[in-house]
Amino acid sequence: MSSKNDNPDDEVLCFCSGVRRSKIRALYMQGMDIRGIADMTGALTGCGGCEWEIEYYLQELEQQGIKPHR
Ligand code: FES
Numbered sequence: 001m002s003s004k005n006d007n008p009d010d011e012v013l014c015f016c017s018g019v020r021r022s023k024i025r026a027l028y029m030q031g032m033d034i035r036g037i038a039d040m041t042g043a044l045t046g047c048g049g050c051e052w053e054i055e056y057y058l059q060e061l062e063q064q065g066i067k068p069h070r
Contacts, residue, residue, distance in 0.1 A: 007060075013053050016046025024054060028061055031068040 009022035019041045027037045034055055038044040044051055 014043035014050040017042035019043040028058055029068050
């Protein structure tokens, strides 16, 4: 485990669409699921290679007790 920030907001999670972690979190906070996020951003609509990464990040937010504002 490193002590540096492993989840930088500006990290691109979907290279096909260029969507960054901060954008995915913002949409999650608005109550969107992975399909909604894909529709809004174009993430997952290219090669699909980012799917597990985005899903994992959403699970991580949930596990941290970060809840969407619904
Ligand atoms: S990296 Fe996200 S669809 Fe290709």
